[in-house]
Amino acid sequence: MKKVKYDTIGYWSEVKLDIVQKYASAYSVIMNRQKEISKHLYIDAFAGAGQHISKRSGEFVPGSPLNALLVKPPFKELHLIDLDGTRATDLRRTIGDRNDVFVYKGDADEVLLQQVFLRCHWEDFHRALCLLDPYALSVDWKVIETAGKMRSIEVFYNFMIMDANMNVLWRNPEKVPAEPVGPHGQSLGRSFMAISGLCKGARPFR
Numbered sequence: 040m041k042k043v044k045y046d047t048i049g050y051w052s053e054v055k056l057d058i059v060q061k062y063a064s065a066y067s068v069i070m071n072r073q074k075e076i077s078k079h080l081y082i083d084a085f086a087g088a089g090q091h092i093s094k095r096s097g098e099f100v101p102g103s104p105l106n107a108l109l110v111k112p113p114f115k116e117l118h119l120i121d122l123d124g125t126r127a128t129d130l131r132r133t134i135g136d137r138n139d140v141f142v143y144k145g146d147a148d149e150v151l152l153q154q155v156f157l158r159c160h161w162e163d164f165h166r167a168l169c170l171l172d173p174y175a176l177s178v179d180w181k182v183i184e185t186a187g188k189m190r191s192i193e194v195f196y197n198f199m200i201m202d203a204n205m206n207v208l209w210r211n212p213e214k215v216p217a218e219p220v221g222p223h224g225q226s227l228g229r230s231f232m233a234i235s236g237l238c239k240g241a242r243p244f245r
Protein backbone atom coordinates (compact mmCIF):
# COMPACT_ATOMS: atom_id res chain seq x y z
CA MET A 40 0.00 0.00 0.00
CA LYS A 41 1.25 3.52 -0.85
CA LYS A 42 2.49 5.44 2.19
CA VAL A 43 0.49 8.49 3.18
CA LYS A 44 2.27 11.83 2.93
CA TYR A 45 1.35 14.19 5.76
CA ASP A 46 1.39 17.97 5.30
CA THR A 47 3.69 20.10 7.43
CA ILE A 48 1.63 23.07 8.55
CA GLY A 49 2.54 26.58 9.70
CA TYR A 50 1.07 28.36 12.72
CA TRP A 51 -1.64 30.02 10.61
CA SER A 52 -3.05 26.59 9.73
CA GLU A 53 -3.05 25.68 13.42
CA VAL A 54 -4.98 28.91 14.09
CA LYS A 55 -7.44 27.92 11.34
CA LEU A 56 -7.93 24.49 12.92
CA ASP A 57 -8.64 26.14 16.25
CA ILE A 58 -11.18 28.57 14.76
CA VAL A 59 -12.99 25.80 12.87
CA GLN A 60 -13.14 23.59 15.95
CA LYS A 61 -14.57 26.39 18.11
CA TYR A 62 -17.10 27.27 15.42
CA ALA A 63 -18.10 23.61 14.96
CA SER A 64 -18.58 23.20 18.72
CA ALA A 65 -20.83 26.26 18.96
CA TYR A 66 -22.76 25.12 15.87
CA SER A 67 -23.33 21.67 17.33
CA VAL A 68 -24.53 23.05 20.69
CA ILE A 69 -26.99 25.36 18.92
CA MET A 70 -28.31 22.69 16.53
CA ASN A 71 -28.66 20.15 19.30
CA ARG A 72 -30.95 22.52 21.19
CA GLN A 73 -33.32 23.03 18.24
CA LYS A 74 -36.03 20.50 18.92
CA GLU A 75 -37.28 20.55 15.34
CA ILE A 76 -33.86 19.70 13.84
CA SER A 77 -33.67 15.95 13.46
CA LYS A 78 -30.05 15.66 12.39
CA HIS A 79 -27.02 17.92 12.12
CA LEU A 80 -24.09 16.85 9.98
CA TYR A 81 -20.46 17.84 9.64
CA ILE A 82 -19.02 17.82 6.11
CA ASP A 83 -15.29 18.13 5.46
CA ALA A 84 -14.91 18.25 1.68
CA PHE A 85 -11.09 18.49 1.62
CA ALA A 86 -10.52 16.46 4.73
CA GLY A 87 -6.86 15.47 4.45
CA ALA A 88 -5.33 12.49 6.22
CA GLY A 89 -6.63 13.50 9.66
CA GLN A 90 -3.33 14.69 11.01
CA HIS A 91 -0.48 17.00 10.09
CA ILE A 92 3.03 17.74 11.26
CA SER A 93 3.37 21.07 13.05
CA LYS A 94 6.20 23.20 11.67
CA ARG A 95 6.61 24.77 15.12
CA SER A 96 6.91 21.64 17.23
CA GLY A 97 7.63 18.87 14.72
CA GLU A 98 4.81 16.91 16.43
CA PHE A 99 1.67 15.45 14.90
CA VAL A 100 -1.42 17.66 15.32
CA PRO A 101 -4.99 16.54 14.60
CA GLY A 102 -6.58 17.83 11.41
CA SER A 103 -10.08 19.23 10.97
CA PRO A 104 -11.92 15.86 10.70
CA LEU A 105 -10.42 14.49 13.93
CA ASN A 106 -11.21 17.77 15.70
CA ALA A 107 -14.80 17.50 14.49
CA LEU A 108 -15.06 14.03 15.97
CA LEU A 109 -14.25 15.48 19.40
CA VAL A 110 -17.06 18.04 19.27
CA LYS A 111 -19.63 17.72 22.07
CA PRO A 112 -22.52 17.21 21.64
CA PRO A 113 -21.44 15.10 18.66
CA PHE A 114 -22.54 15.59 15.09
CA LYS A 115 -25.01 12.90 14.05
CA GLU A 116 -23.09 12.15 10.86
CA LEU A 117 -19.68 13.12 9.55
CA HIS A 118 -18.92 13.09 5.82
CA LEU A 119 -15.22 13.28 4.99
CA ILE A 120 -13.93 13.57 1.43
CA ASP A 121 -10.45 13.51 -0.04
CA LEU A 122 -9.28 13.02 -3.60
CA ASP A 123 -6.08 11.36 -2.45
CA GLY A 124 -6.81 7.67 -1.91
CA THR A 125 -3.96 7.13 0.57
CA ARG A 126 -5.26 9.99 2.71
CA ALA A 127 -8.85 8.79 2.61
CA THR A 128 -7.72 5.26 3.54
CA ASP A 129 -5.52 6.53 6.36
CA LEU A 130 -8.35 8.67 7.67
CA ARG A 131 -10.67 5.67 7.75
CA ARG A 132 -8.00 3.57 9.47
CA THR A 133 -7.44 6.26 12.13
CA ILE A 134 -11.15 6.71 12.80
CA GLY A 135 -12.01 3.03 12.65
CA ASP A 136 -15.22 1.39 11.60
CA ARG A 137 -18.02 3.71 12.72
CA ASN A 138 -21.39 3.91 11.05
CA ASP A 139 -21.78 7.64 11.77
CA VAL A 140 -18.60 8.47 9.79
CA PHE A 141 -18.62 8.29 5.97
CA VAL A 142 -15.25 8.56 4.22
CA TYR A 143 -15.21 9.15 0.45
CA LYS A 144 -12.28 8.95 -1.92
CA GLY A 145 -13.22 11.34 -4.69
CA ASP A 146 -13.51 14.84 -6.02
CA ALA A 147 -15.16 17.19 -3.53
CA ASP A 148 -17.40 18.96 -6.07
CA GLU A 149 -18.78 15.68 -7.39
CA VAL A 150 -19.22 13.91 -4.06
CA LEU A 151 -20.90 16.93 -2.48
CA LEU A 152 -23.34 17.56 -5.32
CA GLN A 153 -24.12 13.91 -6.12
CA GLN A 154 -24.14 12.31 -2.68
CA VAL A 155 -23.60 14.32 0.47
CA PHE A 156 -25.86 17.33 -0.10
CA LEU A 157 -28.76 14.94 -0.78
CA ARG A 158 -28.65 14.03 2.93
CA CYS A 159 -29.11 17.61 4.07
CA HIS A 160 -32.56 18.63 2.89
CA TRP A 161 -34.18 21.55 4.68
CA GLU A 162 -37.58 19.82 4.46
CA ASP A 163 -36.21 16.80 6.36
CA PHE A 164 -35.08 19.12 9.17
CA HIS A 165 -31.47 18.20 8.49
CA ARG A 166 -28.75 20.83 8.79
CA ALA A 167 -25.04 20.74 8.00
CA LEU A 168 -21.83 22.61 8.57
CA CYS A 169 -19.63 22.21 5.51
CA LEU A 170 -15.93 23.01 5.63
CA LEU A 171 -14.34 23.80 2.26
CA ASP A 172 -10.60 23.88 2.79
CA PRO A 173 -8.83 23.33 -0.55
CA TYR A 174 -5.20 24.16 -1.29
CA ALA A 175 -6.22 26.73 -3.89
CA LEU A 176 -9.39 28.37 -5.21
CA SER A 177 -10.54 25.03 -6.52
CA VAL A 178 -14.19 24.86 -5.46
CA ASP A 179 -16.76 24.94 -8.24
CA TRP A 180 -19.16 27.84 -7.78
CA LYS A 181 -22.05 25.36 -8.25
CA VAL A 182 -21.23 23.87 -4.83
CA ILE A 183 -21.55 27.20 -3.04
CA GLU A 184 -24.61 28.19 -5.05
CA THR A 185 -26.33 24.85 -4.31
CA ALA A 186 -25.55 25.03 -0.59
CA GLY A 187 -26.93 28.57 -0.47
CA LYS A 188 -30.13 27.62 -2.28
CA MET A 189 -30.69 24.61 -0.03
CA ARG A 190 -30.71 26.91 3.05
CA SER A 191 -29.83 23.95 5.26
CA ILE A 192 -26.06 24.06 4.76
CA GLU A 193 -23.71 26.50 6.35
CA VAL A 194 -20.45 26.84 4.42
CA PHE A 195 -17.12 27.66 6.01
CA TYR A 196 -14.83 28.45 3.08
CA ASN A 197 -11.12 28.83 3.80
CA PHE A 198 -9.08 30.31 0.98
CA MET A 199 -5.88 32.27 0.66
CA ILE A 200 -6.40 35.97 0.20
CA MET A 201 -3.27 36.09 -1.94
CA ASP A 202 -4.80 33.44 -4.21
CA ALA A 203 -8.01 35.43 -4.54
CA ASN A 204 -6.13 38.61 -5.30
CA MET A 205 -3.94 36.89 -7.89
CA ASN A 206 -6.51 34.71 -9.63
CA VAL A 207 -9.86 36.42 -9.25
CA LEU A 208 -9.22 40.14 -8.97
CA TRP A 209 -9.04 41.80 -12.33
CA ARG A 210 -7.66 45.30 -12.50
CA ASN A 211 -9.81 45.91 -15.55
CA PRO A 212 -13.29 44.50 -14.74
CA GLU A 213 -14.41 45.05 -18.35
CA LYS A 214 -12.14 42.17 -19.39
CA VAL A 215 -13.63 39.69 -16.92
CA PRO A 216 -14.95 36.70 -18.94
CA ALA A 217 -18.62 35.78 -18.64
CA GLU A 218 -17.71 32.50 -16.96
CA PRO A 219 -14.35 32.80 -15.23
CA VAL A 220 -12.55 29.52 -14.57
CA GLY A 221 -10.18 28.68 -11.75
CA PRO A 222 -6.66 27.26 -11.93
CA HIS A 223 -8.06 23.72 -12.41
CA GLY A 224 -10.52 24.67 -15.13
CA GLN A 225 -13.49 24.72 -12.73
CA SER A 226 -16.18 27.38 -12.95
CA LEU A 227 -15.61 30.21 -10.48
CA GLY A 228 -18.66 32.12 -11.64
CA ARG A 229 -19.06 35.87 -11.63
CA SER A 230 -21.01 35.54 -8.42
CA PHE A 231 -17.93 34.05 -6.72
CA MET A 232 -16.35 37.39 -7.40
CA ALA A 233 -19.40 39.13 -6.00
CA ILE A 234 -19.26 37.32 -2.66
CA SER A 235 -15.54 37.80 -2.53
CA GLY A 236 -15.95 41.54 -2.98
CA LEU A 237 -13.91 41.27 -6.13
CA CYS A 238 -16.34 42.75 -8.59
CA LYS A 239 -16.12 46.04 -10.40
CA GLY A 240 -13.92 48.52 -8.63
CA ALA A 241 -13.08 46.16 -5.78
CA ARG A 242 -9.74 46.47 -4.09
CA PRO A 243 -7.52 43.54 -3.13
CA PHE A 244 -8.17 41.99 0.30
CA ARG A 245 -5.73 43.10 3.01
Ligand SMILES: C[S@@+](CC[C@H](N)C(=O)[O-])C[C@H]1O[C@@H](n2cnc3c(N)ncnc32)[C@H](O)[C@@H]1O
Nearest residue numbers: 085086087102103121122123146147172173174
Ligand atom coordinates in the same frame (compact mmCIF):
# COMPACT_ATOMS: atom_id res chain seq x y z
C1 LIG B 1 -5.59 22.00 2.94
S1 LIG B 1 -5.72 20.25 2.90
C2 LIG B 1 -7.04 19.93 4.02
C3 LIG B 1 -6.69 20.06 5.45
C4 LIG B 1 -7.78 19.69 6.40
N1 LIG B 1 -9.05 20.39 6.10
C5 LIG B 1 -7.37 20.07 7.80
O1 LIG B 1 -7.48 21.25 8.16
O2 LIG B 1 -6.94 19.20 8.54
C6 LIG B 1 -6.50 19.96 1.35
C7 LIG B 1 -6.83 18.51 1.05
O3 LIG B 1 -7.65 18.50 -0.11
C8 LIG B 1 -7.36 17.34 -0.85
N2 LIG B 1 -7.86 17.59 -2.22
C9 LIG B 1 -7.25 18.23 -3.25
N3 LIG B 1 -8.08 18.33 -4.31
C10 LIG B 1 -9.24 17.75 -3.94
C11 LIG B 1 -10.49 17.55 -4.59
N4 LIG B 1 -10.70 17.98 -5.85
N5 LIG B 1 -11.47 16.93 -3.91
C12 LIG B 1 -11.28 16.50 -2.64
N6 LIG B 1 -10.11 16.64 -1.97
C13 LIG B 1 -9.12 17.27 -2.61
C14 LIG B 1 -5.86 17.14 -0.73
O4 LIG B 1 -5.52 15.79 -0.95
C15 LIG B 1 -5.64 17.60 0.73
O5 LIG B 1 -5.65 16.50 1.60
